[in-house]
Amino acid sequence: MEQRFSEITPSQAVCLRLVAQGMSSKEIAQASGLSWQTVDTYLKQAMAKLGVSNRREAARLFVAWENGGNPPSQKSEPPLPALGIPPEPPAQTGSTDGGTAASPRFLPPVGGSLNDLRWDQKTIKALQVAGLGVAVVIALALAMAGLLQTFR
Secondary structure, three states: OHHHHHOOOHHHHHHHHHHHOOOOHHHHHHHHOOOHHHHHHHHHHHHHHHOOOOHHHHHHHHHHHHOOOOOOOOOOOOOHHHHOOOOOOOOOOOOOOOOOOOOOOOOOOOOOOOOOOOHHHHHHHHHHHHHHHHHHHHHHHHHHHHHHHHOO
């Protein structure tokens, strides 16, 4: 078993540590400067070396092995500078100067967010989107009809 862990490359180890922190491939890619496809490749290679079928189990085993057999705690995070990755500045969620921030409020966080709407709320949102779509189509049709009338 010890040999399998020693076969993990430094890049795979960084990815496994970040998975253990709960990060997605896209978040790991953003933090490490890699593409998400490269992150997935590193993780698949590490999973094969460790003989597990999912990334979370591979990360759990690897971090436990690094900690001398102690299972990783949910609250402890190894600092990113120790991994050779500069820390990210906190994400901006909007500004008070009219929304000129780099990350406007209407964009979801990387990896998406939890959908905690009830079925009736989801239905209302779907109907709102459908109504907006119909309104846009009607507006475009009226604009085209007006243009045709103008050029006749």
